[in-house]
Amino acid sequence: MENRFPMVDLKGQYRNIKDEVDAAIQDVIDNTAFINGKQVRQFAEALSAYQGGCRVIPCANGTDALQIALMALGLRPGDEVIVPAFTYVASAEVIGLLGLTPVMVDVDPASFNVTVEHLRPALSDRTKAIIPVHLFGQSCDMAPIMDFAREYGLYVIEDNAQALGAEYTFPDGRKARTGTVGTIGCTSFFPSKNLGCYGDGGAIFTKDDALAERLQMIANHGQKVKYHHSVIGCNSRLDTIQAAILAVKLKHLDDYCRARNEAGRYYTQRLKAFDPQEQYLVTPAESPFSTHTYHQYTLRIRNGRRDALKAFLAERGIPSMVYYPLPLQEQEAFRHITRAASSLEVSRDCAYSVLSLPVHTEITRAVQDEVIAAVEAFFG
Numbered sequence: 001m002e003n004r005f006p007m008v009d010l011k012g013q014y015r016n017i018k019d020e021v022d023a024a025i026q027d028v029i030d031n032t033a034f035i036n037g038k039q040v041r042q043f044a045e046a047l048s049a050y051q052g053g054c055r056v057i058p059c060a061n062g063t064d065a066l067q068i069a070l071m072a073l074g075l076r077p078g079d080e081v082i083v084p085a086f087t088y089v090a091s092a093e094v095i096g097l098l099g100l101t102p103v104m105v106d107v108d109p110a111s112f113n114v115t116v117e118h119l120r121p122a123l124s125d126r127t128k129a130i131i132p133v134h135l136f137g138q139s140c141d142m143a144p145i146m147d148f149a150r151e152y153g154l155y156v157i158e159d160n161a162q163a164l165g166a167e168y169t170f171p172d173g174r175k176a177r178t179g180t181v182g183t184i185g186c187t188s189f190f191p192s193k194n195l196g197c198y199g200d201g202g203a204i205f206t207k208d209d210a211l212a213e214r215l216q217m218i219a220n221h222g223q224k225v226k227y228h229h230s231v232i233g234c235n236s237r238l239d240t241i242q243a244a245i246l247a248v249k250l251k252h253l254d255d256y257c258r259a260r261n262e263a264g265r266y267y268t269q270r271l272k273a274f275d276p277q278e279q280y281l282v283t284p285a286e287s288p289f290s291t292h293t294y295h296q297y298t299l300r301i302r303n304g305r306r307d308a309l310k311a312f313l314a315e316r317g318i319p320s321m322v323y324y325p326l327p328l329q330e331q332e333a334f335r336h337i338t339r340a341a342s343s344l345e346v347s348r349d350c351a352y353s354v355l356s357l358p359v360h361t362e363i364t365r366a367v368q369d370e371v372i373a374a375v376e377a378f379f380g
């Protein structure tokens with residue numbers, strides 16, 4: 001059966017801000033400054049304020065953001081970068097692309113995120129950086145990770161593509177936006193992300209001014225002065241039209257995150273009541289040190305029944321997705337370039353048991369009730 005409602009409702013979201021977005025796009029077209037128009041700088045400034053005043057370097061997409069981050073740190077081929085095995089490919093792809101060695105570590109099955117305990121055994125004398133991924137919308141426990149990085153002189157690049165808008169609380173009570181805690185933070189404005197544009201886009205965060213200059217230079221052909229190239233860089237820009245759209249949507253980001261959080265909590269409350277012993281499924285845990293933006297609402301389905309549940313939902317016109325069906329250590333592209341720091345069993349188990357339910361900024365209780373009823377019918 002065709003899906004009766006969407007996994008992500010970008011049309012419904014647009015409808016609610018249409019006048020503002022249309023005017024912003026028209027303004028760019030009227031001025032024809034399609035590349036590096038004033039809206040790019042204005043959006044970067046607004047996002048900087050949102051992120052508590054860090055430097056913001058806009059770029060073409062989230063994968064570029066990660067690549068430029070690694071390029072700026074002066075790593076050499078053979079240097080090792082620690083990355084979780086259960087993540088979107090981009091987090092690790094850029095490591096391989098630059099001739100660095102991805103060292104894969106497992107994740108905590110409750111939060112799907114790496115902890116410092118996972119990182120420790122991965123350390124070698126070639127380790128130079130860590131890429132903690134704030135998967136599915138909540139922060140890794142960054143304070144112990146930063147202590148560990150300081151102890152061993154490692155860079156920390158936060159992959160914040162899924163958690164923009166989340167807030168991390170340090171043990172002393174201090175709060176920070178995800179993406180502003182590590183050496184560098186990276187995010188994506190892919191349409192379905194927490195803050196999505198109408199095409200591709202990304203940004204890089206840092207609090208280090210010298211590093212910000214270097215990141216900016218690399219994103220712009222390695223030049224500070226036009227036609228004078230001091231390092232090998234790339235061409236990675238955020239379009240002016242996308243920046244104009246993002247400036248409008250940034251004002252709604254907190255509301256969007258709140259809507260996702262309420263929807264996520266509702267699923268958990270209902271599904272926990274249905275299956276209190278976790279016989280059939282495990283609901284996603286909220287980490288005490290982070291807010292959760294529920295970029296995805298991801299269950300672990302017990303007893304190998306994930307694919308059967310997915311098919312059962314599809315027959316009833318209910319979409320669901322598997323993020324991600326293979327752990328990185330089982331991806332052909334990574335088999336020969338990777339060092340595994342452990343058995344990576346949890347990552348494998350997650351890949352074969354996870355199922356993400358529809359969650360987005362416009363979702364209604366009626367739709368959620370229908371999803372929940374279908375999940376219950378499958379197990380009931």
Ligand SMILES: *Cc1c(COP(=O)(O)O)cnc(C)c1O
Nearest residue numbers: 061062063088090091161188190
């Ligand atoms: C989306 C995503 C990226 C890459 O972003 P793009 O803009 O698609 O290049 C990187 N890491 C994670 C975890 C993501 O979800």
